[in-house]
Amino acid sequence: xxxxxxxxxxxxxxxxxxxxxxxxxxxxxxxxxxxxxxxxxxxxxxxxxxxxxxxxxxxxxxxxxxxxxxxxxxxxxxxxxxxxxxxxxxxxxxxxxxxxxxxxxxxxxxxxxxxxxxxxxxxxxxxxxxxxxxxxxxxxxxxxxxxxxxxxxxxxxxxxxxxxxxxxxxxxxxxxxxxxxxxxxxxxxxxxxxxxxxxxxxxxxxxxxxxxxxxxxxxxxxxxxxxxxxxxxxxxxxxxxxxxxxxxxxxxxxxxxxxxxxxxxxxxxxxxxxxxxxxxxxxxxxxxxxxxxxxxxxxxxxxxxxxxxxxxxxxxxxxx
Amino acid sequence: xxxxxxxxxxxxxxxxxxxxxxxxxxxxxxxxxxxxxxxxxxxxxxxxxxxxxxxxxxxxxxxxxxxxxxxxxxxxxxxxxxxxxxxxxxxxxxxxxxxxxxxxxxxxxxxxxxxxxxxxxxxxxxxxxxxxxxxxxxxxxxxxxxxxxxxxxxxxxxxxxxxxxxxxxxxxxxxxxxxxxxxxxxxxxxxxxxxxxxxxxxxxxxxxxxxxxxxxxxxxxxxxxxxxxxxxxxxxxxxxxxxxxxxxxxxxxxxxxxxxxxxxxxxxxxxxxxxxxxxxxxxxxxxxxxxxxxxxxxxxxxxxxxxxxxxxxxxxxxxx
Numbered sequence: 001x002x003x004x005x006x007x008x009x010x011x012x013x014x015x016x017x018x019x020x021x022x023x024x025x026x027x028x029x030x031x032x033x034x035x036x037x038x039x040x041x042x043x044x045x046x047x048x049x050x051x052x053x054x055x056x057x058x059x060x061x062x063x064x065x066x067x068x069x070x071x072x073x074x075x076x077x078x079x080x081x082x083x084x085x086x087x088x089x090x091x092x093x094x095x096x097x098x099x100x101x102x103x104x105x106x107x108x109x110x111x112x113x114x115x116x117x118x119x120x121x122x123x124x125x126x127x128x129x130x131x132x133x134x135x136x137x138x139x140x141x142x143x144x145x146x147x148x149x150x151x152x153x154x155x156x157x158x159x160x161x162x163x164x165x166x167x168x169x170x171x172x173x174x175x176x177x178x179x180x181x182x183x184x185x186x187x188x189x190x191x192x193x194x195x196x197x198x199x200x201x202x203x204x205x206x207x208x209x210x211x212x213x214x215x216x217x218x219x220x221x222x223x224x225x226x227x228x229x230x231x232x233x234x235x236x237x238x239x240x241x242x243x244x245x246x247x248x249x250x251x252x253x254x255x256x257x258x259x260x261x262x263x264x265x266x267x268x269x270x271x272x273x274x275x276x277x278x279x280x281x282x283x284x285x286x287x288x289x290x291x292x293x294x295x296x297x298x299x300x301x302x303x304x305x306x307x308x309x310x311x312x313x314x315x316x317x318x319x320x
Numbered sequence: 321x322x323x324x325x326x327x328x329x330x331x332x333x334x335x336x337x338x339x340x341x342x343x344x345x346x347x348x349x350x351x352x353x354x355x356x357x358x359x360x361x362x363x364x365x366x367x368x369x370x371x372x373x374x375x376x377x378x379x380x381x382x383x384x385x386x387x388x389x390x391x392x393x394x395x396x397x398x399x400x401x402x403x404x405x406x407x408x409x410x411x412x413x414x415x416x417x418x419x420x421x422x423x424x425x426x427x428x429x430x431x432x433x434x435x436x437x438x439x440x441x442x443x444x445x446x447x448x449x450x451x452x453x454x455x456x457x458x459x460x461x462x463x464x465x466x467x468x469x470x471x472x473x474x475x476x477x478x479x480x481x482x483x484x485x486x487x488x489x490x491x492x493x494x495x496x497x498x499x500x501x502x503x504x505x506x507x508x509x510x511x512x513x514x515x516x517x518x519x520x521x522x523x524x525x526x527x528x529x530x531x532x533x534x535x536x537x538x539x540x541x542x543x544x545x546x547x548x549x550x551x552x553x554x555x556x557x558x559x560x561x562x563x564x565x566x567x568x569x570x571x572x573x574x575x576x577x578x579x580x581x582x583x584x585x586x587x588x589x590x591x592x593x594x595x596x597x598x599x600x601x602x603x604x605x606x607x608x609x610x611x612x613x614x615x616x617x618x619x620x621x622x623x624x625x626x627x628x629x630x631x632x633x634x635x636x637x638x639x640x
Contacts, residue, residue: 034445037460045460049460055459055462056457056459059460084441084445084448086439086441086449086452089449090449090457090466091457092420092457093420096413118440118441121404121438122503122504122505122573123505125404125407128354128409129406132406132410137376137379137410137412140369140375140379142375144376146409146410155440155477156477156511157475157476157477157503158507158510159505159510159511159512161505161506161507180478183442184442185478187479187481189479190480191526194516194517194522195516195517195518197514197516197519206511209510209511253442258442
């Protein structure tokens, strides 16, 4: 009897790990960690302010603790977190400390980490971003991984040579990318919905590029390391993109605070209910408001809301 | 006699400060600071490695010292620096320390600072990036500016509500933005050159949006806070964009290491030789190679090359 080993199946790739984790928890949700200092309950902020006079350090430590408690509350029911880098960069060095520590901590709890940075640049600079988030940086005598993340969101405006350095690191280190196709914001259409001379819309042409960049890279799950961002706030567009992006896991922002429902998100899943992950940030981080709990119960409220969201998504996918 | 004060003239705005500084030094050059540890001469790296065992800290300190010496070498002949964030993010926290310190030091020497981050996201997140680089972050009882920069490069893919939060901070704090229109990389055309149904190319439609976003914001110089990035490697496209972007200062990448000449860059200037600033990164940082000087003379070589570049640009603008 011969053993058959398919070296191209990429079984430990990002898409395999993410789809396995979604399947294990029966929950295609990603917790967006977009913290503002004002979100952190006063008891945590006061504890830190009493012990440290530098308000920027207090902010960094406060959001680290806020994130840690959110992760503790949901790591057994949500497969991944998505820290949005802007919210950490606004707190400078202590903010970046909070970002790195949040990524590290989420992984110790078995969660996957999607860094939401929407980075891109020309080839040599894209390579530096790819090292910063997906690969390793060469130091004097050692190479070091800088951030403990599994995937990064990237922007397609610069074309293929702004994408390839990220794909190279995906191959080397089993990481993934999610490329912006159709975003969830009100003015997304300003550029993305312009009609091309060949009849496609700009976002459809980007979807075709994303499909091409990912082509031939899919693992046993049927999905590969090149994912796409498709907002849930435009379900009509999403329905057309699922087929166009057959090997891409779709990262779906817009649920909750931005107004999209579970039914709106359902269009991004394949017929067998796979291939997408729905982000919720404020609706989970600040669930205590909706659930009429005190701010100190933000973690308990987040878990309750996460369970409700999981049920809503499961029902919407089943009832299409 | 009545004093006439035009409150809308924005005389201390970013565009006024940059055009005045370019005029004062008769040099439309920006020094791109895109450091790699390997660019730093061995004598600096060895000095730091002998005193610190953490190689990541050594990298951060080494590039800070490298940048400081470059700034010391040219601050009286070059009006601005452009640190590219990817190169700092690849060195993690010590890298971000180097970024903040480089910005601060350049300003103490009277240079303007353009942070090259090509950031963008949906409105609420774009607001966080705008606070991080152009505005201030609200802490427990104080507001604090996080980075000492004058302008930031941003990406247009998300449309107007990914742009407005940056424009708001520009107005509040006299800052500027440079929005990607036509980039300098080989695959720039993948998306940017697609033909629209109305006959324009995608990058032309972005130029029209950039013009609209900047409209009515120009100061006494004729230019406003909303600038554009137009690569010098495609001089044919640049010639058409200068008229389309009448109130925008154009940031021109691609000179030197990427292959564009001074004559290629000249298309981005107005008929009277104003309204653009040309970036050079590797050709200035690593000028010692071309000038056959030892690596330790990188700062002297940078100054010599900067003077040659200034002369080449002046001649190319005059001789069009």
